Amino acid sequence: MTKARDLSSLGSDTGALYTTGNAAYYNGVIASELAADFDPSVTPIMGAIIESGFNDNGSYTKFADGTLIQRLVYTASYGAGENITMTLPTALSTTALAWAGASVFPVTSDYSVTVAWVEDINTVRLRTQLASNNDIDVLVIGRWF
Amino acid sequence: MLTIKFSPVRSDKGQLTASLAGKVLTVDGVAYDLDLVPDGATVEHDVLHGLTRTGDDFELTLILPHGAKAPEETRFPQPVMVTVDGDIDVPIFDEVVL
Numbered sequence: 630m631t632k633a634r635d636l637s638s639l640g641s642d643t644g645a646l647y648t649t650g651n652a653a654y655y656n657g658v659i660a661s662e663l664a665a666d667f668d669p670s671v672t673p674i675m676g677a678i679i680e681s682g683f684n685d686n687g688s689y690t691k692f693a694d695g696t697l698i699q700r701l702v703y704t705a706s707y708g709a710g711e712n713i714t715m716t717l718p719t720a721l722s723t724t725a726l727a728w729a730g731a732s733v734f735p736v737t738s739d740y741s742v743t744v745a746w747v748e749d750i751n752t753v754r755l756r757t758q759l760a761s762n763n764d765i766d767v768l769v770i771g772r773w774f
Numbered sequence: 775m776l777t778i779k780f781s782p783v784r785s786d787k788g789q790l791t792a793s794l795a796g797k798v799l800t801v802d803g804v805a806y807d808l809d810l811v812p813d814g815a816t817v818e819h820d821v822l823h824g825l826t827r828t829g830d831d832f833e834l835t836l837i838l839p840h841g842a843k844a845p846e847e848t849r850f851p852q853p854v855m856v857t858v859d860g861d862i863d864v865p866i867f868d869e870v871v872l
Contacts, residue, residue, distance in 0.1 A: 716783065
């Protein structure tokens with residue numbers, strides 16, 4: 630049985646991790662079976678946080694299944710219809726299925742971000758609606774391997 | 775004078791290196807002739823981000839790779855002002871294990 634610690638096998642096999650209905654699979658192993666064979670003394674819990682950190686560009690959390698969540702905050706003022714480019718605190722492994730969302734804080738109906746998208750593995754871009762100096766919170770979800 | 779800002783990114787690429795010789799800036803072993811930038815221009819470049827020239831003053835941003843245990847000075851780096859030729863003092867990649 631493949632143990633959760635063996636992350637190397639996932640690196641080149643993107644189809645190895647998936648879910649069907651309520652059953653979670655890991656390298657073809659049903660999660661309940663994995664749990665029955667689970668030895669916490671040698672195997673980290675599937676989905677555990679592998680690494681988290683922060684730098685001047687934002688914060689990130691890497692999960693054992695490859696999920697990468699990043700949070701950024703744009704604090705400068707901006708104009709209407711402005712394109713903003715932000716460097717991610719850590720690079721994604723791929724832009725495939727990567728997602729970006731943004732909201733303005735404090736929330737008002739007049740100051741929104743029309744769209745946010747992952748430009749490449751290092752960059753997220755935003756397009757503002759109206760001029761404002763309210764912070765823009767950005768969330769990016771993707772993969773780190 | 776050359777002003778370098780750093781944009782920290784958690785990465786396994788290792789230590790960033792940079793040096794200056796006249797108006798030639800070398801980053802990770804690749805030389806860039808800053809003198810090719812016209813006065814007053816701003817250039818977008820894959821490595822030299824937001825490169826601007828005002829007379830003989832240049833300003834740019836470099837991506838700064840850092841490890842998982844990099845010190846705060848690396849994760850929140852201060853700009854450096856380079857006025858002399860030679861190796862440029864770049865924040866360390868990760869914590870130093872003694």
